[in-house]
């Protein structure tokens with residue numbers, strides 16, 4: 714069974730455990746949640762954009778990754794990827810980063826809603842881990858591998874890969 718370790722820099726304890734359960738359910742991974750929290754360092758911060766570079770965060774994390782595991786970090790800072798104004802996450806070389814910053818309804822001046830916040834985090838985590846397992850973007854708007862250009866896309870999609878994506882996993 715493939716191992717996946719989750720580390721977080723957010724105080725979202727309950728949400729992290731739901732993410733772990735869903736990743737087990739969707740991909741059949743052996744998931745553990747690291748007890749230690751991970752701190753995003755100033756090294757990945759772009760002062761002009763006032764955002765962290767998700768690629769730099771992933772590169773820093775790749776040094777903490779054991780060779781037989783996949784690593785997922787849940788961070789609460791705003792992140793971007795080169796060529797994008799912002800992103801919800803990134804996956805490269807066995808490391809995935811999901812930012813909860815723009816998944817929180819409060820970012821859109823809406824009241825706090827833990828179940829919505831949790832569902833969005835689950836979907837983006839299942840999306841990035843899907844990339845780690847070799848899946849690419851999917852044109853089905855309900856499939857977890859559909860690319861989220863903005864939060865509406867995340868709300869439309871589910872946390873499960875469609876039949877076509879699932880068949881590629883096997």
Ligand SMILES: [Zn+2]
Pocket residue numbers: 840844850860
């Ligand atoms: Zn993607």
Ligand SMILES: [Zn+2]
Pocket residue numbers: 851852853856857858859874875876877878879
């Ligand atoms: Zn799909």
